[in-house]
Amino acid sequence: MSVTIKDIAKKTGFSVATVSRVLSNKTGFFSQTTAQAIHQAAADLGYKKNMAATELVMQTSNVIAVIINSTKTNFSDQIIMGIQKKAGETGKRVIILYAGDHDQTAQQIALTTALERPLLGILLVSVDLYPDNLQLLKSAKVPFFFISISFEDTKLNYIASDxxxxxxxxxxxxxxxxxxxxxxxxxxxxxxxxxxxxxxxxxxxxxxxxxxxxxxxxxxxxxxxxxxxxxxxxxxxxxxxxxxxxxxxxxxxxxxxxxxxxxxxxxxxxxxxxxxxxxxxxxxxxxxxxxxQDFYQMGYLGTTYLISGSNKNAYTEIQICQRASVKKN
Amino acid sequence: MSVTIKDIAKKTGFSVATVSRVLSNKTGFFSQTTAQAIHQAAADLGYKKNMAATELVMQTSNVIAVIINSTKTNFSDQIIMGIQKKAGETGKRVIILYAGDHDQTAQQIALTTALERPLLGILLVSVDLYPDNLQLLKSAKVPFFFISISFEDTKLNYIASDxxxxxxxxxxxxxxxxxxxxxxxxxxxxxxxxxxxxxxxxxxxxxxxxxxxxxxxxxxxxxxxxxxxxxxxxxxxxxxxxxxxxxxxxxxxxxxxxxxxxxxxxxxxxxxxxxxxxxxxxxxxxxxxxxxQDFYQMGYLGTTYLISGSNKNAYTEIQICQRASVKKN
DNA sequence: CTGAAAGCGCTTACAG
DNA sequence: CTGAAAGCGCTTACAG
CATH class of the missing domain: 3.40.50.2300 (Response regulator)
Incomplete structure (x- = not known):
């Protein structure tokens, strides 16, 4: 068995309630001395929080699920960089799920895997959801945002290029x-x-x-x-x-x-x-x-909007990069 | 609140125990009639299992965490395909975590995110762990396998090219x-x-x-x-x-x-x-x-070994593909 | 084949 | 500042 807050409580003589409070940093609910003792014990014991338990009681988490299609496009990396950047800045975590390439079942598995756990929200990177799967996503109460894909239906939130x-x-x-x-x-x-x-x-x-x-x-x-x-x-x-x-x-x-x-x-x-x-x-x-296209920004902004719960759509900038393949006629 | 097995129990008149058994398919513990009624109710209610709860009690899960470095290499896609293939065949799920590019902190965050939840195992795709992080990984009781990277230390399991x-x-x-x-x-x-x-x-x-x-x-x-x-x-x-x-x-x-x-x-x-x-x-x-290099196979085999708990190392095949950039001197 | 009950590891009012 | 206790949604012996 791995070490739990109960073990820390035993070792330090505090209650699990107090241990929980310092470990999840509920500032103001404990003294410095207590905190030190508990952190020390946690380190000594090699404690690792069991997020499954936390998520179960909190009914939410700081995890953003990114669902991404596995086409041979190569811009998703940049989008993911943007997502990671914003997530890192705000202490969120991100997990990525592949939804196959126009594969309804793979999409559904990815979606289900994501929805089966408490989540901060879902980012869909250039995946065009099949109607059934869109329905599934909507029926969950989880906020979501599309990136690099736009819709006529303005009720669907997205960040993309124009x-x-x-x-x-x-x-x-x-x-x-x-x-x-x-x-x-x-x-x-x-x-x-x-x-x-x-x-x-x-x-x-x-x-x-x-x-x-x-x-x-x-x-x-x-x-x-x-x-x-x-x-x-x-x-x-x-x-x-x-x-x-x-x-x-x-x-x-x-x-x-x-x-x-x-x-x-x-x-x-x-x-x-x-x-x-x-x-x-x-x-x-x-x-x-x-x-x-500014893929990095799409990822960054999409994450920002998702986190802030805003539900507006936006376009990121496009730019002409002149290289060698066009000549003046 | 989302719908739980308790709701299904109430609706069908069965106990949560029975509901749990049919929903997690503990075959032999229930009759066809019961199963049908429960599945029906689950569908009607739009039930989605809360994996956080399951993982908490089971102390394990069918999720494989793939930690991957975000270099500009472009072969990880193929490795991931191989992983997904094998995972799909065996009903496992996979989540992917980016570990940055030679970034100790990013590595640590990815690792922690993974280790904070019950896991089937961890696959490390071309990430060369910093000593501290390797220590962290080892200290967890989770099985892990390296892919596309090899070590002198044969106690570390890997699948790579020779x-x-x-x-x-x-x-x-x-x-x-x-x-x-x-x-x-x-x-x-x-x-x-x-x-x-x-x-x-x-x-x-x-x-x-x-x-x-x-x-x-x-x-x-x-x-x-x-x-x-x-x-x-x-x-x-x-x-x-x-x-x-x-x-x-x-x-x-x-x-x-x-x-x-x-x-x-x-x-x-x-x-x-x-x-x-x-x-x-x-x-x-x-x-x-x-x-x-046979990256797809690396992913596939690595996942196979991880799942089966085998701890041998292996090389996948390499092959010379003649195209146009070499001439006979 | 089915149910009552304990327990997984955490958080958080509530009471001190 | 701290503790006892309830509860999150599931699973699984144990008893029928």
Whole structure:
């Protein structure tokens, strides 16, 4: 058996009540001398608090559960950094649960694992909950916040980038660089895909503002993956577009590599701007110009809001990082 | 208040004991009819088990805590996949805790967060524990296993690649391709760095076997990062080596990009083989030839061993994946 | 097959 | 400043 406050009580001669009070630092309820004796004994005995007991009586905890999808996106690390930072500053703890990749069962397991214990709250990082699971989450009384994903339903709290602006600004940027035939590649615009549709609308708007007529084959949908980028590049015949907005860094890299394979030079023959701006952009050559999202801040702010119990939605900033993959036409 | 087994007992007319038995599926202790009524009531009431209570009485749980360092390495995802797979197959749950990047306090917080609750066991993914923290871990009665990191101390259980072999085979491979001046870049060989030293020894051994005299400046140490690769490439003057073993994929990419910058063509002027073999190798051009580690299997096996309480160490397989960054000399 | 009761390790009014 | 006692929601011998 491990050592409990009862053992400390026995050793010091105080009651468990007093031991509990000093160990959980209920200041003002004990004297310095008492505290010292108890802390000493705790250290000597190698005491470790049993949080299961604490949570049981407190009906809450200082643990934030982060549920995250395990896609090959690589920006979740930055979001988690932001979360950890804020949590660390405020003495909260964080546990992370993988919800699989568009896997309803995995999602449900993650959610259940989280909900089965007292929790400060839940942060959902780019996981698009299935209706049943959303229901499950709502029915629990636990506060939650979505990060890096937005909804039409404004009753759902989220922190994300403004995807309409992302599509708009990426396109505008290419237009300013003299492009008129601009592709949009690798994103999902099925009816339920809010992010993809917003980006698409932003793209259309930018085109329209400059009097450019959208051509159907400029849009190459996909699932934000490297392979989607390769497929999109194949779909664009040589010369059909002079620039492409890639739905993610991976899509951008897929385009880059496939372009090289079919003998197209970037940015000489084709310009590319990718969305996300993770460190992958600087690993490849030419380095990818990107619409960079502030993932760290998303995590930090999401945690801040969750902790403070605020229920407003917010957008974090986006920024154009010019690197080497776009040329002036 | 949320609904408890007491509520279900009241609603069905059974005792909490019976409710507990059917809900935790103590087969043989109840009739089908009873079970149905209770499950029905549980569903109607929206019952969710309070694991804090269960863990308190059981003094254990089916939760595996994974402690992982937050370096910019990108292979932990695969390890986690392997862990989740095995955990899923056996009905275990997994929570992940970030231990920072060589951050003693962050490590300690992660460890404490884990140890504060009943646990099936702990998996440490490429985290090199500070002595104090290792002590803390050992003093808890919880089983633990290291993944992707090995020790001289064989009392510590781990699953990793054979780093001596990694260094040996990478070097051997380059020798077979006709190289005699072979660099080793980006790894840490300070006395306490077990991995780096093993790889270095394997490298030396391969050199020696082919009667090649090691030159001090062939070794460029570092911290496995992209920047270490860049620095190493700068250190190798043009023509000093004809091939390089990169300590990680990121080091390899740093070499690739810096080589391009100073006008060296890979593999024409310089061959590179990187260690790890993550998907980054296929994202860059030329694609990196790599000594590929089986990270997924490490996670899977580590979890298997942890669950079964076995305490043997094991190596997972390594494999040479030929891509485009090595040429026959 | 089922129930009454004790207990897991902690916290917190309540009374001093 | 300190202690006795009740209670958090579960599980499990023990007795039927």
């Amino acid at each position: 995807d309409y602006q992302i599509g708009y600004q990426a396109t505008k940027f290419l237009i300013k660089h003299g492009h008129r035939k601009i592709g949009l590649a690798g994103l999902d615009i099925s009816p339920s895909a809010h992010t993809g549709n917003l980006r698409f609308h932003g793209y259309r708007k930018a085109l329209a503002e400059s009097g450019i007529n959208f051509q159907t084959n400029w849009l190459q949908t996909g699932d934000y993956s490297y392979e989607a980028g390769v497929a999109a590049m194949n779909a664009y015949q040589k010369g059909k577009v002079s620039a492409i907005v890639a739905a993610s860094d991976l899509v951008g890299i897929g385009i880059l590599n496939q372009a090289a394979k079919i003998g197209l030079h970037i940015p000489a023959d084709l310009s590319v701007v990718s969305i996300d701006g993770t460190n992958l952009c600087q690993l490849v050559r030419p380095a990818l110009t990107s619409i960079t | 780093d001596y072999q990694i260094g040996y085979q990478a070097t051997k491979f380059l020798i077979k391709h006709g190289h005699r001046k072979i660099g080793l870049a980006g790894l840490d060989i300070s006395p306490s760095a077990h991995t780096g030293n093993l790889r270095f020894h394997g490298y030396r051994k391969a050199l020696a076997e082919s009667g090649i005299n090691f030159q001090t400046n062939w070794l460029q140490t570092g911290d496995y990062s992209y920047e270490a690769g860049v620095a190493a490439m700068n250190a190798y003057q043009k023509g000093k080596v004809s091939a390089i073993v990169a300590a990680s994929d990121l080091v390899g990419i740093g070499i690739l990009n810096q080589a391009a910058k100073i006008g060296l063509h890979i593999p024409a002027d310089l061959s590179v083989v990187s260690i790890d073999g993550t998907n980054l190798c296929q994202l860059v051009r030329p694609a990196l030839t790599s000594i590929t």
